[in-house]
Amino acid sequence: MTGASSKSASSVAVRVAGETVLLLPEKALYWPHESMLVIADIHFGKAAAFRALGVPVPRGTTTENLLGLDALVDAHGARHVVFLGDFLHARAAHASATQQAMLAWRERRRDLQLTLVRGNHDRHAGDPAEALGIDLVDEPHALGPFAFCHHPDLDMAGGNPGYALAGHIHPVYVLATRFDALRLPCFVVGEDRMILPSFGAFTGGHAIRPEPGDSIYVTSGDTVHCVR
Secondary structure (H helix, E strand, O other), X not given: OEEEEOOOOOOEEEEEOOXXXXXXXXXXXXXXXXXXXXXXXXXXXXXXHHHHOOOOOOOOHHHHHHHHHHHHHHHHOOOEEEEOOOOEOOHHHHOHHHHHHHHHHHHHOOOOEXXXXXXXXXXXXXXXXXXXXXXXXXXXXXXXXXXXOOOOOOOOOOOOOOEEEEOOOOEEEEEEOOOOEEEEEEEEXXXXXXXXXXXOOOOOOEEOOOOOOOEEEEEOOOOEEEOO
């Protein structure tokens, strides 16, 4: 596994499993060879789920997520988007306003292939609407040298199907000085798996402790930096 700055000063190219992938500051991964955008933990409908429970949280997170997807698809010319689980947060994500926004987006992006690797929230929320035209698969989903997963610690009982690309953890890394600390979303790049940061708005993060051999790439939203 090697890393180097990409042609774009804002992203970083890393070499894993014999392939070059780009770690994007927008908290996503791009695989140029397959024109594929990889997204972890978008959690559509999370804010709606909180509001359904009486928690006053901001509206507009679905629109923010969809605009973020649009920007990345257009910037990189992606033809395929793979969601690494937790596409929907809860059953409240099937609410009319959330569904209508997603369907309107899909109508504009009919030429885009979408694949969802089901995660733990998807099992509780139920599958996305059939009209969204998403291919639904279970983890690990093997494609080329990669195993697309939701859980980074998945037990590969049937053998190793490839280098794992996973989410679930919502990893953040704490950069600390004597006087202050900063929590930044991060990519955790190991020898046999990579954990992507949570893409979704309003999803939070979990401070991680790197394992031996892990490299940590933090994103400020504008640039990606290797800090370990």
